[in-house]
Amino acid sequence: MFEIAKQRLEPVFKLIEVDEEVITRLSYPKRSIKASIPVRMDDGSLRIFTGYRVQYDDTRGPTKGGIRYHPRVNEDEVTSLSFWMTVKCAVAGLPFGGAKGGITVNPKELSQLELERLSRGYIRAFADILGESRDIPAPDVYTNATIMGWMADEYSVLARRQAPGIITGKPLHLNGSEGRESATGSGALHVLNEYCKRQQLNPAELTVAIQGFGNAGFHFAQLAQEAGFRIVAVSDSQGGIYSENSLNIKDIKNHKDDTNQLESVLCNGTVCTLQTFQRLSNAELLELKVDVLVLAALENQITQENAHRIQAHLVLEIANGPITPQADEILEAQGIAVIPDVLANNGGVVVSYFEWVQNRSGLYWELEEVQTRLAKTMRREANTVFDLANEFQTSLRTAAYLHGIKRLAGAIDQRGNHKLFKKAP
Structure with a gap:
């Protein structure tokens, strides 16, 4: 998966010249750690879970990235996600590098108390490499504000001080930010709206299918x-x-x-009726004839096996890496535009940045201010990417990576490279 992720850089390096050291630096993660996390289960038994944290690049600032709980979490996946986070933070213009973490676990099999012990155990395992100015985690797949609150509390216990800026996506009463829960979905909608304006598309005339009804998918669906x-x-x-x-x-x-x-109830006064809808599989949803297909689930949902059956006119990536490079080529050949993940799902990390800023300053913003700042950031970066796509006559994905790599390359070069060294006489 990591090798697939790095393939996204190849078209970029064909369009712009970057120093060889930039390519070298961005080809390897800075730090990758695997840890065993012992958890006392409710029945008294002891289970050992495997946790990961990869800090990919910190050239532009402390690393930033979520923690996911999923049975398929492994080092390769976490490394790929940390690479994407590096690019995403650069695309959004944030003073962060990229990181990611996770635990190989099915959280649905754990009680609430077991989940808390596991979450606190993760922080104990990785506390030495975390910090407000080092690496700031956040929620991801099957983690939420409650889990972030447990983690922030555990870190404060270990550090013997209050450190709200150690983690973002926390509950409001534990110094979280207004607007964080809906941020990913809201940010994606801002990008889609800007695209529709450019293409002179009327939202009321567009049909949308959404794969994934978790936090990001639900909020996007409701706001859309x-x-x-x-x-x-x-x-x-x-x-x-x-x-x-x-x-x-x-x-x-x-x-x-x-x-x-996943059903619906229609209520008329006190009388409620269960609505009947056509049932379909996730694979069937992907192949619906709709105007916009939104991918808000997991990686590798559209591959070379099913890409030729996609009938949507536009694909919006809210999940990380839901389309493989081979599938990208097929979709592009079919004239299907893709708004890429490194642009579309940036709302979460943007408001995480806002939360971090508020935690560090001690000044907290009202919801309206958070939403205004988010909209301004997402619209600005989206239009920059759209302009680059037109300038270089390339896909939106390549344009987004081009935008992020320019910022990363500038930071790497300005820290010093081989050009600063002169040959000895």
């Missing part, structure tokens, strides 16, 4: 529906539902929270 987009299909890990007349996202979310089922 409020903005006028027609959400006709959504899915989670168990499958999806489809309605050509559009779905009611709030009703679906409320019913899923109550029953863990």
Whole structure:
């Protein structure tokens, strides 16, 4: 997976000249650590979980990146994600490098108390390489504000001081930021709106299918529906539902929270009726004939095996790495535009940066200010990427990487390279 991730750089280096040292530096992670995390289970037994933290590059500032809990977490995946985070932070213009972490675990199999012990154990295992000016974690797949709160508290216990800036994505009462929970979905919508303006597309005339109904997928769906987009299909890990007349996202979310089922309930007064929708698999959702396909689940969802069956006019990547390079080529040949992850899902890390700034300064912003700053950042960087795509006549993905690599290359060069050394007489 890491080798696939690095393939994204090849088209960029064909368009601009960068020093060989930049290519060398960006080809390897700075630090990669694997740790055993012992957890006392509720039945008294002891289980050992494997945790990872990869700090890819810190040229532009302390590293930043989420922690995910998933059975498939491994060193290769975490390294790839830390590479993407490095590019993402540069694309967003943030003073951060990239990092990522994770634990190989199915969190659904753990009790709440076991989950807390595991989360605190992760911080104990990696505390020596974390810090407000070193490496700042955040939520990712199957982690949330509650888990970030446990982790921040554990770090404060170990450090013998209050250190709210050690982690972002925390609960509001533990010095979290307004607007953080919806930030990834909101940021993606800002990028999509800018794209629609440029293409003179009317949201009310666009149908949208969304793979992934977690935090990012849900908030994007709700905000997009409020903005006028027609959400006709959504899915989670168990499958999806489809309605050509559009779905009611709030009703679906409320019913899923109550029953863990992706359904919808229509209420008229005190009388509620379960809505019936067409059931479909995640694979079938990807192949729906819609205007916009939103990928908000996991990596490698569109590959060379299914890319030729994609019928959407536009693909929006909210997940990290949901399209392989080979699939990218197929989609481009079919005339399907892709708004890439390193631009589209930056809302989360942008508001994480805002939270870090607030934690460090002790001054906290109201929701309106957070949303205004997020919109300004996302619109600015999106239009820069769109302009680069037009200038170089390339895909939006290559343009986004070009934007980020320019900033990274500048920082690496200005720290000093071989050009500063003169040959001895």
